[in-house]
Amino acid sequence: MRTRDPNDQTSRGCVTEEHFFDDGTVFTDEDAFIEKCKHAFKNGYSIALRGMEFRSEKVAAIASALADLFGQPSVGANIYFSPAGSQGLARHYDDHCVLVWQLLGSKKWTVWPNPKPLLPRLYEPFDPLDGNLDESSGRVEVLHEGDMMYIPRGYVHEARTDVSGSEVNDCSLHLTLAIEVEAPFEWEGFAHIALHCWAEKQQLRGSQSVEFEGKAGASLSAIVLHVAIRLLSDSEPVFRKACMVAAKAATSSSSCTSTTTHLEALRSSQRSTFDEILRKIDQSCSIKEALERIVSAVRERDDGAFQWMSWLRHLPQQGTAAGYIIDFCNVLGALEALVEAFDSDPGQALDGLTAFKSGFCRRVAYEDACEAFGTLLEMYRMARTQYMRGMLALHGAGAHVS
Structure with missing residues (x-):
């Protein structure tokens, strides 16, 4: 890809970006493909190799170590090879945080701060860039071989190989x-995991919400609060930040004391963040708005309105004494009982659910949530690692990734 005129950035930030192989052509002749790439490179196109964690065992090891460090399931890796005096990707922002590692040559980066309070979510549609982006507010950094830079998600950025003041404007990797x-x-x-764990405990204790006595009990009340938390996250920035309760420190015998101190500070910070989130849920979560959304979705048979919670199916469910278990991939059936109860006595349902919310915020066990979070994280990592090993073997790069 290349950006033909980097000085002509439009409000969408990417319309000047061109892709050399934009027609889906599949090359069976390796030599012909290499010649095409050489031709594109000579004409200002950058070469992008995506998914390097699936192609190189060494890159896979780095990606896995970073995932451990940040307490996340995976880290993706791409390599970009750009000719002199060029810009590959047009000005844009990402829905993930990025570490840039300059391997060869130099590259000039301009990074603009994120003016929006909410971080972009992974896989959500991108918003058009602000056409009034202040050029002077961008921070310029030149990376040389061996340098690294961190770009938070949501921060607009662009990079070029024409480094002013450099004696040689050469290619960049x-x-x-x-x-x-x-x-x-x-x-x-x-927060959803913590709520699920607490609701499961209520089921095991035989506790049922007054307004939803019967087959679902606390699980049905929990769905309402799940929806309320989701709605709150659309306006509260802290909910979109990465949770790092499972972060692991890099092992180093020379800095054992400082590493321990850092981990203790991180764990304390994470616990404080959870306490802040509970306060926001207790004070700002609107049960009424959640019920209105649920009633509307049930009456319109809009199952897509709850697809965002399908990942909760990976968490264990004990079920009720009658063996009732919530299907998080299809919650409409369960919510019909909720709507029926709400229609029969809205006031009682609202009061009971508000009390349920307060009980969760005051009695939820942080340690239970951390344990369930860690278990889910390992499940995601195992699936990712198995796929990574398969791809590495396919590319002949070995498969010794832990």
Whole structure:
């Protein structure tokens, strides 16, 4: 890809970006493909090799170590090889945090701060860039061989190989490491996990919400609060931040004391963040709005409205004494009982659910949530590692990734 006129950035930030192989052509002749790439490179196109964690065992090891360090399931890796005096990707922002590692040559980066309070979520549609982006507010950094730079998600950035003041404007090779925060591993996800664990305990104790006595009990009340938390996360920035309760420190015998101190500070910070989230849920979560959304979705048979919670199916469910278990991939059936109860006595249902919310915020066990979070994280990592090993073997790069 290349950006033909980097000085003509439009409000969408990417319309000047061109892709050499944009027609889906598949090359069976390796030599012909290499010649095409050489031709594109000579004409200002950057070469991007995506998914390097699936192609190189060494890159895979780096990606896995970073995932451990940040307490996330995976880290993606791409390599970009750019000719002199060029810009590959047009000005843009990412839905993940990025570590840039300059491997060869130099590259000039301009990074603009994120003006929006909410971080972009992984896989969500991108918003158009602000056409009034202040050029002077961008921070310029020149990376030389061996340098690294961190770019938070949501921060607009661009990079060029025409480094002013450099004696030689040569080609550039850099590796990007994308720290991808999937939905279960944001703080919103942790709140959902904590709620699920607490609701399961209520089921085991035989506690049922007054307004939903019967087959579902606390599980049905929990779904309402899950929806309320989701709605709150659309306006509260802290819910979209990465949860790092499972972060691991890099092992180093020379800095054992400082590492321990750092981990203790991180754990204390994470606990404080959870306490802040509980306060926001207790004070700002609207049960009424959640019920209105649920009633509307049930009456319109809009199952897509709850697909965001499908990952909760990976968490264990004990079920009720009658063996009732919530199907998080299809919650409409369960919610019909909720709507029926709400229609029969809205006031009682609202009061009972508000009390349920307060009980959760005051009595939830942080340690239970951390344990469930860690178990889910390992499940995601195992699936990712198995796929990575298969791809490495396919590319003949070995498969010794832990």
